Amino acid sequence: MLLGTWNLENLYRPGGPYGPPDEAGYEAKLAALAAVITELDPALLGVQEVGDPEALKDLAGLLDDDWHVAVSEHPDSRGIRVGFLSRTPLTVVADTRAFPAELRPVQADDAGLTAGQAGRGVLAVEIDGWDGPLRVAVCHLKSKLLSYPDGRFQPRDEGERARYGAYALYRRAAEATALRALADELLAGDGQARDVAILGDLNDEVQAATTQILLGPPGSEIGTPGYDRPDRGDATRLWDVAPLIPPGQRWSRVNSGRRELIDHVLLSHRLVHRVTAAGTGLPGEGPPGLPSVGPDPAERRGEPGSDHAPVWVRVGG
Numbered sequence: 303m304l305l306g307t308w309n310l311e312n313l314y315r316p317g318g319p320y321g322p323p324d325e326a327g328y329e330a331k332l333a334a335l336a337a338v339i340t341e342l343d344p345a346l347l348g349v350q351e352v353g354d355p356e357a358l359k360d361l362a363g364l365l366d367d368d369w370h371v372a373v374s375e376h377p378d379s380r381g382i383r384v385g386f387l388s389r390t391p392l393t394v395v396a397d398t399r400a401f402p403a404e405l406r407p408v409q410a411d412d413a414g415l416t417a418g419q420a421g422r423g424v425l426a427v428e429i430d431g432w433d434g435p436l437r438v439a440v441c442h443l444k445s446k447l448l449s450y451p452d453g454r455f456q457p458r459d460e461g462e463r464a465r466y467g468a469y470a471l472y473r474r475a476a477e478a479t480a481l482r483a484l485a486d487e488l489l490a491g492d493g494q495a496r497d498v499a500i501l502g503d504l505n506d507e508v509q510a511a512t513t514q515i516l517l518g519p520p521g522s523e524i525g526t527p528g529y530d531r532p533d534r535g536d537a538t539r540l541w542d543v544a545p546l547i548p549p550g551q552r553w554s555r556v557n558s559g560r561r562e563l564i565d566h567v568l569l570s571h572r573l574v575h576r577v578t579a580a581g582t583g584l585p586g587e588g589p590p591g592l593p594s595v596g597p598d599p600a601e602r603r604g605e606p607g608s609d610h611a612p613v614w615v616r617v618g619g
Contacts (some may be wrong), residue, residue: 303432304585306614307348307440307501307565309555310335311602312382313361314353320380321353322604332357334607336364339387341584342612346429347387348440348501353377358385376423384425384440384502395437395488396426401476402483408472411451412465420477424484431497432619436573437488441481441502443512444474447597455598471512474505478515485516485540489570493537498570500540503610505564508544516540516568524574540568543615546580554582554611556594565613579616 313335314321316328339347339361352358355373362369370392373385376399386392399420401407407418426439448466450457457463481500488498506512519535522528524545544552544563553561569577583590590611595602602609 303345303618304343304614304616305346305348305438305499305501305567306342306344306612307350307503307567308338308612309350309442309503309565309608309610310361311351311605311608311610312353312599313349313351313357314381315357315360318353320600320603321357327604327606330606331604332361332364335361338584338607338612339365342614344387344614345389346392346436346438347612348438349385349387350440350442350503351382352385353380353382355383355385358387362387372425372427374423374425376420378421382442383422384442386425386427386438386440388427388429390429392427392429394425395428396439396484397423398484399423399480401480405476405479408469408476410469410473412462413451417473417476420480421473424481426484426488434497436497436499438499438501439481439484439488441477441500441504443477443481443503443505444470445505446470446474447599474512475515478504478512482516482518485518485568486538489538489540491537493539493570494532494572496570497573498540499573500568501566503565507562507564508542508566513542513566517542536571539571541571541574543567543569543574543577543580546577546615547582547613551582551589553590553592554613555609556592558596559594563613565610567613567615569615573617576617576619577615578618580614582613583611585614585616 322328374383377383407416554565
């Protein structure tokens with residue numbers, strides 16, 4: 303069984319301000335996405351940047367067999383949201399953008415605007431697994447790509463760049479905290495017996511503080527001596543499968559020429575110990591071929607495919 307996550311990059315039907323300008327461009331984008339998903343052959347795929355729920359249904363219609371679709375009802379200001387494509391029926395168990403009650407709103411701009419909830423909803427579903435239910439959440443945390451007042455993608459000076467970088471970090475950390483709270487609910491303190499996965503575009507790398515928030519109790523990371531030593535933390539830990547990805551494939555996006563792994567799969571104790579393989583791009587095809595992107599996301603409007611590579615994990619019974 304293959305589980306994966308993929309940022310589809312501005313999946314909108316044509317005619318709006320963010321998606322392809324015409325029908326031909328839309329069809330080319332759908333065909334490129336469908337070809338990758340068909341080759342990837344996931345049982346369950348978490349997706350990000352679904353700008354139009356009907357567009358995700360259009361994409362599912364190009365795939366083999368009958369696919370089940372679920373999308374969050376909590377998009378951001380551009381209308382993008384997370385969702386799932388599944389080969390088997392799924393049940394939505396959570397769709398939330400709420401911060402934990404103890405977490406106060408964080409500053410979001412120079413004018414004093416605060417963010418008291420996640421910019422995009424986190425969607426969790428349940429499907430039938432190998433030996434009981436499999437619960438999976440998909441997320442898309444606040445981007446490191448900065449935007450400034452008046453629609454600018456370049457700062458007036460370095461002080462403004464630093465401030466807006468801090469505001470984005472505040473928001474991403476708060477969203478990671480909210481995601482960890484949802485993971486706690488899905489794990490229910492029983493990660494040794496529950497199959498739980500967290501998928502998504504975390505918009506930061508493996509060792510980033512925001513990513514580390516999601517792991518839970520320290521210790522037992524993959525590749526360390528503690529990995530195969532059970533302890534009490536196993537009940538609530540999550541394991542990032544990044545160390546299982548071959549080093550030559552360990553990126554999912556190219557930002558200004560720099561390769562980075564910002565899309566992640568995290569698994570509960572019971573699930574991570576059944577992993578047989580992990581990777582980016584397509585299995586068996588080596589490093590993903592990706593375009594390098596800059597600070598202005600509008601530059602790729604209408605381009606087919608995506609500027610992200612899928613990240614996936616294969617789990618045995």
